[in-house]
Amino acid sequence: MQDSTQAQKDKLIKALTDRGANLPCPRCGNTDFTLLDGYFNQMIQEEPKGIVLGGRTIPSIVIACNRCGFLSQHALGILGLLPKEESNTAEEAKK
Numbered sequence: 001m002q003d004s005t006q007a008q009k010d011k012l013i014k015a016l017t018d019r020g021a022n023l024p025c026p027r028c029g030n031t032d033f034t035l036l037d038g039y040f041n042q043m044i045q046e047e048p049k050g051i052v053l054g055g056r057t058i059p060s061i062v063i064a065c066n067r068c069g070f071l072s073q074h075a076l077g078i079l080g081l082l083p084k085e086e087s088n089t090a091e092e093a094k095k
């Protein structure tokens, strides 16, 4: 994570809380989660078959349920926490 300080994590958690993304786990109902260090950066593929590297991605944070391990992802662009040069990808994530 570029800035994996506790302050950065607090900022991410506040962004989720401000948007009401603080409901219990959709799988097991647990209310304890862990914000993972680092990001998922999933690739957007234009075609259903094969993988093209180097295209658009959706930089996301990942929250893990502490009981069942369910992973939820939140796009940084939507949260307004993406550096400017990557904001085009964030716009894609809104579609």
Ligand SMILES: [Zn+2]
Pocket: 025, 026, 027, 028, 029, 030, 065, 066, 067, 068, 069, 070
């Ligand atoms: Zn769970």
